[in-house]
């Protein structure tokens with residue numbers, strides 16, 4: 001029997017890699033997309049086949065996490081074996097500007113989807129995209145037992161989603177799990193997150209089309225992994241016998257300065273000549289240090305990441321140089337894990 005999966009947030013970084021992974025595994029993949037006045041499917045266009053084609057395995061459905069009734073009609077129609085809830089307003093800095101919208105999408109959106117699973121009466125496994133931002137002010141190393149202390153409207157909304165997912169598991173015996181993922185990046189990372197902002201700037205500065213790079217706090221520490229490896233961990237969480245929450249991380253921390261050093265150094269430039277400070281990029285409350293302990297995922301899922309911060313910086317710089325030269329928004333110059341290449 002062909003397995004069916006629904007991915008919310010399929011047009012985002014993780015959604016696109018997860019769709020590739022599931023298609024490579026033979027799944028029929030359904031994705032929730034938002035209606036927009038311009039196309040917003042660039043990350044998955046290479047996977048799309050006309051739905052009239054009998055070979056088609058990827059199907060897209062209009063909807064929005066703010067629309068609970070739509071979640072019910074969509075789930076009833078698709079009847080998926082697995083639901084991956086990746087959709088969110090996912091930018092921490094932006095969540096301070098749009099706290100209510102962030103709560104509605106990143107927090108309440110999850111209960112709408114869980115209720116839709118319950119009301120439509122389908123039997124499905126549910127993955128919730130939880131985050132290391134939940135730990136916030138609690139110092140590293142952080143694992144599944146570490147207390148949460150959110151430091152932004154985004155993290156507070158994700159905290160609600162974390163607990164409501166756990167509550168539905170306990171209250172309704174649902175197979176519903178949280179993947180507590182530390183930062184993961186790729187050539188497809190949104191351009192306003194710090195890693196991609198840096199690697200894109202390196203490519204442009206090297207090409208002579210950008211002069212300066214404006215950034216905020218350079219002292220925070222993050223545990224950066226490679227998104228294509230992390231989506232495999234998501235899938236593994238839904239394949240085990242008992243529903244449990246897992247941390248996915250590399251276990252290694254880098255500062256923003258380290259990432260700058262590696263990225264600019266990779267093309268023979270000194271970052272200090274180009275990086276300028278702009279307070280606009282500071283957050284009212286910052287998360288100083290996130291370094292995860294992925295031991296449980298290694299032990300119970302056999303999930304072990306192979307690409308860490310330095311290598312990631314270099315591969316993202318290479319990808320941005322190629323993308324700039326070829327006139328693309330992004331390009332994957334690296335081989336993806338064993339499940340395929342793009």
Ligand code: NDP
Nearest residue numbers: 009011012013014064065086087088090129131181183184
């Ligand atoms: P992106 O920001 O790249 O993608 C977010 C996705 O959510 C997009 O497809 C976006 O659609 C969709 N979306 C936003 N709002 C709505 C809405 N109201 N209704 C339906 N869809 C919506 O995020 P990532 O791929 O990086 O992350 C995936 C998930 O994992 C997010 O929930 C994020 O918070 C979480 N996470 C990410 C980590 C990371 O390091 N990347 C770490 C830990 C957790 P559109 O394209 O139309 O904007």
Ligand code: GDR
Nearest residue numbers: 090092131132133182183192193194195215216217220281
């Ligand atoms: P984060 O990622 O907040 O960890 O959330 P981001 O790349 O936005 O920031 C990382 C750190 O870099 C500092 N920083 C800047 N950040 C941005 N975006 N732009 C800048 O110019 C800049 N200058 C310095 C930030 O202050 C911060 O300390 C990401 C998202 O993907 C979330 O959805 C996810 O849950 C977490 O990772 C884990």
